[in-house]
Amino acid sequence: MKNFEIDLERLTVLVGMNNSGKTTFLRSINLVFGANKFQPTRDDLFIDSEGNQPENYFNIDVRVIPVNEKDIRKAEFDAEWLSVFGNEIKVDEEGDFFAVRYKVRFSGRGDRYKSSMYTISDWNNVTENEDDILGVTIGEAISLYYIDAQRDLSHDVKLRHSYFGKLASQVNDSFDEASANKIIEEIKKLNETAIDKSEVLKHLQTRLAKLNSTSGNEDGGVSISPFSTNVRDLHKGMKVNYQDGKSDKFSLEYHGMGTRSWASLLSFKAFTSWEIGSKRSQGEAYFPILALEEPEAHLHPNAQRTLYKQLSEVGGQKIVSTHSPYVVAQAKLEQLRHLHKPEDCCRVSKFEFTEPEELRIGELLKEIEDIGGTEINRKNRPIIERLKNSKRGKLTKEDKRKIEREIINSRGEILFAKMLILFEGETEEQAIPLLFKEYFDGQDAFDFGISLVGVGGKSNYGSFLKLAKYLDIPFFILSDGDENTEQEVVAQVSNEYDEYENRIFVLDTYDFEEYLIKDSFQEVLISGINKCRGSNYFPDAYCNEQHGQKRKGGEVKVYLKDDGTIDASSIDQALLDCLHSSKTEFAPYIATEILTSRDDNNKCRLPTKVVELFAEVRAKIVIE
């Protein structure tokens, strides 16, 4: 990871392939704010493509800004944060901010390092002078809790430093003295009853009493407490039981990993909401950050959806990495961050919407209206102008709605793709995956992280292209090729991209079927049709049956000569008409049948345009 910059929402969802930097990012922010910090090691240094580590240090810069209840940046920090950041708060055109650089520098060959915190005055030009050393301690005010994919409440219960353990260990303090004494009294009675009723315990007790005689101590006593008499230890023996519908209530340990993992997250939620309340009452500022890896682990899709809703309700800020389309489908587009690794370092991309600017402009205008006068005008107008500029080229509400409807809700997996190959029709949808596997020596597209996507109509590329552009996912298009279609597709692409050379592959025909005919795949097509409808359906049955019928346009189909035999010159037309009559039905047959086509060397022959496309794809894969 090198020169990686990301901005975070209240809830941020990180998506991207494995090894795209999600965990590295979470680890790095944990180094700055982590409640449980781990030691950085040399492995955390950037490694270039040659496997070298050119620098012996790394920097993590974090900027904190105040936001309003709509999570839009506001000018001033609240008093509680003034008291935490003190005079390390800096001011830019839009108001207060607090920024730090955490620098780790290794010395010698081992993992010995020195860390320093600098205050950042200018976010675009960080200096590291001695008088930039941070003068305040953030302490627990901003606490990041890093929960990795291996969480499990049945372990947490036993660990003092887990969220469950942290909260549970406060149990003792929560009793007033009278209730504590009462509980102790009750436990004492309980212990007596238990020993009284159990022969085994009674036996044990008498035997152990002999300890006294060996030590010569007459006054002492040996007693067995099946139940802990120390209220302080109460949390240690605590068990969490969970009842699922009508089944019996039983201990968490006997539940599956999914439930345990989920329960662990819930205990975190309980922990933070408790802390938020108690810190506030103690007059301390507190802002928890949850860094959570793969919340979906072990969970059923429905549970994943519910889980996401519960995450949204956790206080503070959340950063969640996921591989689950179900989780992504729940997320708002602006919450998504796509991490990827185009060359040897990670990058992040995201959707950019005009909405935040619009809201902020609205607020600034309202301020002008409410307060009035030249001063507020002079203050707000330049900001409004700047916001208007930064709004340009971003996605509108309508764009957003479309992307959500056409992609995220039903095909969330696209977000995890390394590359997209887009096409229009149903036949392609059936055929391209098979052709791909053939071309790439038996490897499927998903083996390369490539999504093959039928967009369902020539005018439907827009949302996919927007997604590809903002998330920085390379794309290819295999498009039908009559004049109108080509123009329409190119128009959609050029709307989003200035450069798209070698990205669009146009079949210079009306559709894929027509292209196959043109590319001399008649045999394959015919055999596909006949496999579907029974042998000899085409051309004989079809031509005879359809001859003289009208096409959609009203034109009469002419396949037979006057003598009733099939006119060889119209066979291509007949084939096309036949295919068009039931694309959906034929598509799977044709897809498999293409693979039987052989060239002069008796190798599988693929459609020419498709081969051209795959060659580009391969070149691109090789680069990356």
Added chain:
Amino acid sequence: MENLSKEQSNIVSYNNFEGALLVQAAAGSGKTRILTERVRRLLTDIDDKFFSVLCLTFTNKAAEEMKERLHNVPKIRERAFIGTFHEFCLGQILIKQKIELGFTEIPHIFDDNDKRKVLENIFLTNDIFTEDYVGLEPKEQQRRIDGFLKVISEAKRNLITESDLGTLNWSDKRKRLYREYNDRMFNQSAMDYDDILLYAYRILTERPRISSLYRRRYKYILVDEAQDLNYSQYQILKALCGNSHNNIVMVGDPNQAIYSFNGSSIKYMQEYFIKDFAAVKLEIQKNYRSSDSVLSLAKHIKNNVEIGNNFFKGKVEIVIANNESEEAKSIVSIIKEYISRGIYSEKEVTIPISYSDIAVIARNRYIFKHLQNVLDSDDELAANYHLRQGNSNFKYESKYINLFDLGLRLIVNPSDVVHLRQICKDIYTKFDVDLDRRDLLLNINQFCKNNAYKEFALNQLVLSWKTIIEHPNRLHVVITDMKKSFLSSELSGPEQLKIDYDLDQIATKWTNFQKATNPKQHNVSNFRHYLALNSSNDNGNGVTLSTIHASKGLEFEVVILMGLNEGVLPSYRAKTNREIEEERNTAYVAVTRAKKCIHMTYPIERLMPWGDVKKQTPSRFIKNYSQNNG
């Protein structure tokens, strides 16, 4: 918690801490206590804990005392800034908001000597000014420089920036000199003491968002010794408060206004503050500190003083000596008498008296000359007194430590020309602005042509500098290493003693610096800032010798006020009524330092610098005072 009288306690929480308040409080009425308790109660009584308190004191010493008394208040360090204007402006405004002035690194502070060198260099190198300077007698040259230093300082205290120069009726030459001076300072990344407030003022007024930041944070502001506010300090307070903030309390005593030569005036507290902030004025006249005798003396000096009815009667004595050396001897015998008795007792109450409970105070430092001679020749007393330094800079005895220190300056500020020139001068090497500083320091033996510096000693310095360059926070390690290596070396005995003394001085200051600052900020650069603002050296034990000005805010069981002649107090310089009244305040400050007893001494003749003996008359302030008054 400290015990407060009802009167004091009412003031502490007056009007639930809301609104502007001027507390005019007489000497000994518990000003520090009132301020301290107010800070404590603000931080503990108010439910909302998300605010901070800004408490501006006149001296570091006063700030330290308050911090000490408040150390057990939770989060005191985070929630209260207690310190001087300069400390606040440098540490909390300039360093934090330096980017607003276009600095990537905050300029380093030059003291009066450094400033003098900058000016001297302008006079010597800039053609426009050489003609007025080069031909002059050395003494005259000094006067020119002194004179202009004063002009610069005054202009800065009046917050004159270069853009304001047009409005001044200065000669063009003077304006050019002022600009040139500022340019040279800026170019070597330096600023002077007055720049601290000027820069802070610029940030606060030119960047309303920044002043708003401080305003929002420091919901309560307290100002100690407000009678000595000057224009720039008052303007900074105003800029800090803007139009909305008026939770500001000033505590001061017009009778103790003694700094008008620094531009201070009671009008800021008594007139402007009342007007600008609609401040309510409260008075507390009762002196809880001094005995009745001391109070009656104070009343004799300043007629508007209220005499309390305190427990102790105390004692006032006037000692007339034939000459200065007799005066010195009688003072020594007074001290010895207290020490041999070891107590002060009255009405069956016994108070122990040791050296540190006694102070000798005088209008000017030269008055101590004879006394110091006598003290130094006394086996017992020589080790049991110290001269309280005002804002003087401490100098190194050893040339090696001096060189080490100059090197440190170049390490923290490579643009520093003044000290580079100084090093070159000391080691007899040709000065060149473009000299590579690191190269010079790390190969100083090759540059050094001055045989007085031993090679092995310079090598030790190189090692020390190297360590500091790599680890700016390890000054203490370097000091220990230097001590070890120098003191086991073949350096002469006297040189070793000097080095030992100097290193101890630095070590003490470093320790104090560490105590006063955040551990993360313990580095040489910040240490330099700290030294610049904490130059007074008041860690001495035993009897305190202090000028009246430097004794402000202190108290002693026994005060010996010496040299009470006309011409000394009041100073011969004081001519106008106003000036005489300020001298009267000075006398008042002096006597109110005493808790129990005061001994006033004066010689009837004095040896003048030119050799004449001059008859002396007693100060008009005690002329008609009868010792039996009290």
